[in-house]
Amino acid sequence: MNILYEVLFEMKLQGPSGDLVYAALLGSGLACSDIVEESGKSQRKISIFFQQAVAARRLLKTFKAFGLKGVNIKMRVHRRTDWETRWKEDWKPFALTQKIHVIPLFLKNAKCPRGKTPFYLDTTAAFGTGLHETTRFSAQLIEQLQGCFQTFLDVGTGSGILAGVARISGARYVEAFDIDAGAVKVARKNLEVNGLPCDVLKACDVQKYHGKHRFDLVVANLITHDLVAFQGKIISCVQPGGHLIISGISLKNMPLVRKHYNALVGLKCLKVLKGKEWSAFLFQRGS
Ligand SMILES: C[S@@+](CC[C@H](N)C(=O)[O-])C[C@H]1O[C@@H](n2cnc3c(N)ncnc32)[C@H](O)[C@@H]1O
Numbered sequence: 001m002n003i004l005y006e007v008l009f010e011m012k013l014q015g016p017s018g019d020l021v022y023a024a025l026l027g028s029g030l031a032c033s034d035i036v037e038e039s040g041k042s043q044r045k046i047s048i049f050f051q052q053a054v055a056a057r058r059l060l061k062t063f064k065a066f067g068l069k070g071v072n073i074k075m076r077v078h079r080r081t082d083w084e085t086r087w088k089e090d091w092k093p094f095a096l097t098q099k100i101h102v103i104p105l106f107l108k109n110a111k112c113p114r115g116k117t118p119f120y121l122d123t124t125a126a127f128g129t130g131l132h133e134t135t136r137f138s139a140q141l142i143e144q145l146q147g148c149f150q151t152f153l154d155v156g157t158g159s160g161i162l163a164g165v166a167r168i169s170g171a172r173y174v175e176a177f178d179i180d181a182g183a184v185k186v187a188r189k190n191l192e193v194n195g196l197p198c199d200v201l202k203a204c205d206v207q208k209y210h211g212k213h214r215f216d217l218v219v220a221n222l223i224t225h226d227l228v229a230f231q232g233k234i235i236s237c238v239q240p241g242g243h244l245i246i247s248g249i250s251l252k253n254m255p256l257v258r259k260h261y262n263a264l265v266g267l268k269c270l271k272v273l274k275g276k277e278w279s280a281f282l283f284q285r286g287s
Pocket of ligand 1: 031156157223226
């Protein structure tokens, strides 16, 4: 297939339109990993790529019919040869945390700064390139907890990047799952390339997850709706005295998440990371 069809949504960085579009896209049956986000100084862009023009046109028509205020929607056509090389130009190795440097797999011969640990990543597929605030915050918190955990659970692993960070930060036992079987495949490859395989890595919906263990550290980078809806399940995976990181919370949704999680007896909020658009919370479960 030589052509890719992009449906592009452009809106102001601040304001509810971006979250509305995101939620509506998920509601239309797309997975998080199909949604590509980019934030500039004042603008937020959300793109969906299709191989079939008819599918792109269908999405464009549906969303234009919604008449979303403040959202500019258009379709762009990319010749695949251009697209395949152009996106690579924008990719450079970058610092994910203080200690870990992400290096795209296609640049695997790139130099990693001295004293840093490289994490090689297939940046073409599942969510979790490390550039998104929600991933970066989670990775930074995991690294800061180094020494406090031996067992780790990654809920919604995407590219597997956080499971990798946990391994690098000393986890001895790592479990990860994702509702999207495609993401699990990508995660497996990413973790194997880095010599950091998971003990358990599978396709699973958090709703249906029945783990055999409780974990010293659990990370869930999910949409706010799921963090709230599956709160009981997520917390039940945390060992008493263990830590929980939740991420994927837009600044607008912070009060809602605080209300639900702070109301829980035995869960103490230790830290909140707040960025331009997103936030992450670190909790400790009482022993
Ligand atoms: C925002 S991405 C996070 C990916 C990665 N952990 C990171 O931090 O970059 C959310 C991931 O959770 C997965 N997901 C969404 N709903 C889920 C569910 N109900 N159960 C399990 N995984 C889910 C998505 O497929 C996606 O890969």
